Every structure is written in C-alpha cells, then in structure tokens.
Amino acid sequence: MIAAIDGRLANRTERVGVGRYCAEVLRALPEAAPDLALRVYLDAPPRGDFPLTPARAEFRVLPPARGWTQRRLGPALRGDRPDVFYTPTLQMPLGCGCPVVATVHDVASTRFPEHFTPAQRLTAWLRLRQALLTAAHLVCDSGSARDDLLGLCRLSPERASVAFAGCAPEFTAPPAPGEAATVRERLRLPERYVLYVGRIQPRKNLPRLIAAFDALLARRPELPHHLLIAGGDGWLPESSHAAARAAAQAPRIRFAGHVPDDALPGLMRGADALALVSLWEGFGLPVLEAMSLGVPVVTSNYSSLPEVAGNAALLVDPLDTDAIADALETVLTDGARREECVRLGHAQAALFSWTATAESIARALRNAARRA
Structure with missing residues (x-):
C-alpha cells in the first residue's frame, strides 16, 4: 500500500x-x-x-x-x-x-x-x-x-x-556530559528561570503569565528567577511584548526567540518550572516534554492540557492571574510538591x-x- x-x-x-x-x-x-x-x-x-x-x-x-x-x-x-x-x-x-x-x-x-x-x-x-x-x-x-x-x-x-x-528520545535520554554548561553559554541563560516554550501569539495567554510572574516577585522578592520566553513571534505578538515592557520586573523577563531542536532539551532541563497557561491547545507538547525531563509544570485546566498533564501538573484557570501566580509560587518554593510533580510527571509522560x-x-x- x-x-x-x-x-x-x-x-x-x-x-x-x-x-x-x-x-x-x-x-x-x-x-x-x-x-x-x-x-x-x-x-x-x-x-x-x-x-x-x-x-x-x-x-x-x-x-x-x-x-x-x-x-x-x-x-x-x-x-x-x-x-x-x-x-x-x-x-x-x-x-x-x-x-x-x-x-x-x-x-x-x-x-x-x-x-x-x-x-x-x-x-x-x-x-x-x-x-x-x-x-x-x-x-x-x-x-x-x-x-x-x-x-x-x-x-x-x-x-x-x-x-x-x-515524546522524542532526546527528551527521555539522560543529559550529555557538560550539556547544562554548554546550553547555558550558548543561549546566555540566567541561573534560575521559569520557562515558556512556544510561538508568541494571543491564545498563548502570555500577558497573563507575565502579570502573574510580576505579582509573584512582588510578594516573594527574594526569588531569583527570570521568566524566559522561548519562541519566535507568531501572529499579533504586540500585546505580549507590551506586557513585558510594562511589567515592574521587566529586566527579568526575556524573549529568547526560537530555540533550535538540539538545544531545547537542555533548555527545558535547566528550568525550575515550565509554564504553559494557554487559552487553548490542540495538545501542548512542551508540557509532555517537560514532565519527561523531570521539570514541574504549571498549565491550564482548559482544552487538551488536562489530558496531557493528568494529575502530574498544577492546573490553573488561565484567566485567573492570581491562580497562576499561586501555582508558580508553589512549584518554586514547596519542595515536597516539586518532588511529587517530578515523580508523577515521569509516570504521566511514559504513557505517550x-x-x-x-x-x-x-x-x-x-x-x-x-x-x-
């Protein structure tokens, strides 16, 4: 055939x-x-x-x-x-x-x-x-x-x-020797970061993610994290860029542009959390890949994302900025919850x-x- x-x-x-x-x-x-x-x-x-x-x-x-x-x-x-x-x-x-x-x-x-x-x-x-x-x-x-x-x-x-x-093999294999340092230098990464992966477009809900990150650092100023937005401009990206410029924590919000496939696993592995709080996703591949790499995930309780994340991620209402900030605070500061997310994430990712x-x-x- x-x-x-x-x-x-x-x-x-x-x-x-x-x-x-x-x-x-x-x-x-x-x-x-x-x-x-x-x-x-x-x-x-x-x-x-x-x-x-x-x-x-x-x-x-x-x-x-x-x-x-x-x-x-x-x-x-x-x-x-x-x-x-x-x-x-x-x-x-x-x-x-x-x-x-x-x-x-x-x-x-x-x-x-x-x-x-x-x-x-x-x-x-x-x-x-x-x-x-x-x-x-x-x-x-x-x-x-x-x-x-x-x-x-x-x-x-x-x-x-x-x-x-x-989930591709590179998201399930152990890191290559020296991967962390190589990727950090290649992409000029901050030491600690929350990661978003995907094109910049309205349905990705980046203005609310940026507002939530801003609110989180206002209540927890001791946190050293940056918000790293990895992805090129899609359509109608202006509102996302404007939200970042207007944020109180603007110096700690970085648009990294498109990340090549060979650097993406290392970029994800180095994140303290992945945040994908889209208004709509057909699947949500970064959620699956992050869980496979042992990175805690904050994602939306809408569309396909609960199917992908199962009980392994913190699910939030993507229209609720405070809920997004609360979930980010939990995965960044609650060690027991982080460990649970990592353990459940590995098991959930293995189903795909x-x-x-x-x-x-x-x-x-x-x-x-x-x-x-």
Whole structure:
C-alpha cells in the first residue's frame, strides 16, 4: 500500500509546532507501519536532518510555486495515484484521486476568532470546510479537539479518531556530559528561570503569565528567577511584548526567540518550572516534554492540557492571574510538591509515544484505503 505524505513542514530550517509533529510522525512511521510504502512530497530537496532517508521512503520533490498544494501537489497525486494521502495539517489539494487522511490539531480559530487576523480566520475556515467535506478520516491530537469537531462542526463520530502526540528520545535520554554548561553559554541563560516554550501569539495567554510572574516577585522578592520566553513571534505578538515592557520586573523577563531542536532539551532541563497557561491547545507538547525531563509544570485546566498533564501538573484557570501566580509560587518554593510533580510527571509522560501516534495514523490510512 502506497501512502503519500506532505512532508514539507518537516523539511523547514526552524521546526515548531506542527513542523515538529510532522517530523516525529515521519520518523516513527517506518517502524510502526512497515507494510506502508511511504512516498513523501516536498517542495525542496530533503535537508540533512530530514527524519527519513531514501532507504525508508521515496521522495518526490516538486518545484516550488505560489499555491504549491493546488498547483503542484494536486496534479502529482492525481498522476501518481497512491492508495491514500496523509497531510499533517488541513492543507490538502481540491482533488487527490485517492482518499485523504488529515490531522486536526485544533479548531482554535473557531473557538477564539478574536485571536486571529481576518485572513487567518478565512483561510482556516476554508481548509476546515474542505476537510469536513472531502477527507475520509480526521485524526485529532486530543479528545478535546475531537469533541470540538463533533460538537462545533457536527462531524460524524466514525470520521474522527484520537492519536496523542509523543515524546522524542532526546527528551527521555539522560543529559550529555557538560550539556547544562554548554546550553547555558550558548543561549546566555540566567541561573534560575521559569520557562515558556512556544510561538508568541494571543491564545498563548502570555500577558497573563507575565502579570502573574510580576505579582509573584512582588510578594516573594527574594526569588531569583527570570521568566524566559522561548519562541519566535507568531501572529499579533504586540500585546505580549507590551506586557513585558510594562511589567515592574521587566529586566527579568526575556524573549529568547526560537530555540533550535538540539538545544531545547537542555533548555527545558535547566528550568525550575515550565509554564504553559494557554487559552487553548490542540495538545501542548512542551508540557509532555517537560514532565519527561523531570521539570514541574504549571498549565491550564482548559482544552487538551488536562489530558496531557493528568494529575502530574498544577492546573490553573488561565484567566485567573492570581491562580497562576499561586501555582508558580508553589512549584518554586514547596519542595515536597516539586518532588511529587517530578515523580508523577515521569509516570504521566511514559504513557505517550510517537510510535503509538504513528500506529494510530497508519491504522487510519489503511482503513481509508480499504474503504475507497
């Protein structure tokens, strides 16, 4: 069975969010589904760090073009006639000539339209509408995302399944000798810090996290911590930057920009806590990775995040700045609670794997091809 895959996001210089998801799924698929012949479509030759080699997949490099999905990928799929096509996003050609399986990471633009630009809302609506009308099956990152599809989009239950994301080996392996010092020098890290990882965009709720950090240091001025925000600007980042500039503790709030994949485990391992208090997440990969590394987590009690964190993190109302500050104070000052978070976090993170993710996606691909 030939499974065609849009692998472009795994071939980017900076992999964030869905790019990291795409790379890990591609890395896991050959072992998880040896019966599938993988044919990966790209708009540039595979980079040296691409997760698959020619020994494990066939590559089709199509010339770059504006509207590549429709102008290049669609005609190629119709000509090549694979048994099934998988896209790790909702971006798909209007006609593929084969059944389509897509991953839905969230429907945040439907739930929180005010946090997206008009162009983003329109694009997201068009892609979601096309997926609902034409995809044979939709794979969701979480039960929360699937519930939204069924409820908000009135999708039939049999057309959607859940495949949780996983944790890459570098987040489960022990640190390399000298890793802490190397990463600290490379990224010029402060000695003690609370860490946020992710793009800077409204739904990440950074102004409230910054306000909570400010409030925490006002009540506990002896704490030496900085707030380290690791991630590049996404869309509408201005409010987050403005909140940091206006904070009383502005000198101790740092925007570190995008952190390369090879430095991310060391950056996380050096944190005293990870804080991800998003208004909405399709999964929340940094929560899982931090728990796997033994870093206590403060996260939201909304959307998918309770599914990922289980009972291993401090869950807070992301709209309640005082609650966020209280949780940060607990994980930074209560040794017994920190130890409990670390112990439970290791156990919770062990429940997730990219192999299981790839197996679930492969099952959806086989079923879609057989029903065609």
